[in-house]
Amino acid sequence: MIRHIIAAIATVLALWASYYMYTLDKEVQKLKEIHRIIKASEIKVQLKKPVISRVNVQKNSKAEAEKQLQAKNKELDQKLQALKNKAGNIAAFKVSKLYKQNCSSCHGVNGKGIIGPSLVGKSKEFILEQLKEFKSGKRKNYVMYGLLQKMDDEKLNNLATEISTFKEKWDKYNNQ
Ligand code: HEC
Structure with missing residues (x-):
């Protein structure tokens, strides 16, 4: 106005x-x-x-x-x-002492990989075969070779079984 x-x-x-x-x-x-x-x-x-x-x-x-x-x-x-x-x-992603002490530093506490590749989603058979081949030196990797020398077949089997459940665990916790 x-x-x-x-x-x-x-x-x-x-x-x-x-x-x-x-x-x-x-x-x-x-x-x-x-x-x-x-x-x-x-x-x-x-x-x-x-x-x-x-x-x-x-x-x-x-x-x-x-x-x-x-x-x-x-x-x-x-x-x-x-x-x-x-x-x-x-916190809920619990792993065995065996895995945590020997493998998590390179493959991660949840298997997603750090220095080493991700192990999530790989089958028990595949993992066990790789571990045996690393141990025998058939698959050449200095780190894995040295690490596995002191482990018997039972330990390798336990590790392979445990790691093969990572994907299921991972999916479960991420869908909550
Ligand atoms: C110091 C590091 C380091 C540690 C500790 C380690 N890894 Fe690895 N891992 C590697 C690297 C690096 C590779 C890749 C090797 C290659 O491709 O030649 C690998 C590869 C593997 C593979 C093969 C994966 C694929 O897709 O081919 C498996 C299985 C594996 N590691 C399991 C384990 C387990 C089980 C442990 C514990 C007992 C462990 N690693 C401890 C570094 C490590």
Whole structure:
């Protein structure tokens, strides 16, 4: 409303000024004075706009910021839940002492692999065959060869049996 009044005044002033300019264009001083008045009223009109839009921007950005904050909080909650799940999964993923002490440093406590390849999803027969071949030196790997020398067939069999259940365990804990 106030903006409209000011705009109207400005328009009237402008019209008045152009009329004045038309009739008294030789009176330079007067013209300058009118020009000053118009400029002053223009400033007023211009001043109003940014003030109004700034209020709107503040309102908008406040609502926007609140939304973003809520989204962030939700995201954090989800991440925290995922972390809790993961921690629970790792804690629940129990392995034998034999595996933990001899194999987990390279194949991971859950068999997913670190230095050594992932053993998850490999069959008992396959694993046992690999272990026997590493031990005999048929499949050449210095680390695996050295490690398996002190292990009898029973241990190899136990390890192969245990590792072959990793996939099932892994799937179970990840679907909880
Ligand atoms: C110092 C690291 C290290 C340790 C400890 C270790 N491994 Fe390995 N393992 C490896 C590496 C590296 C390979 C890959 C060898 C290759 O491909 O030549 C491997 C390969 C294997 C393979 C063959 C996988 C495939 O897909 O062909 C099996 C099975 C295996 N390891 C089981 C075990 C078991 C069981 C133990 C514990 C008794 C163990 N490993 C301990 C490093 C290790």
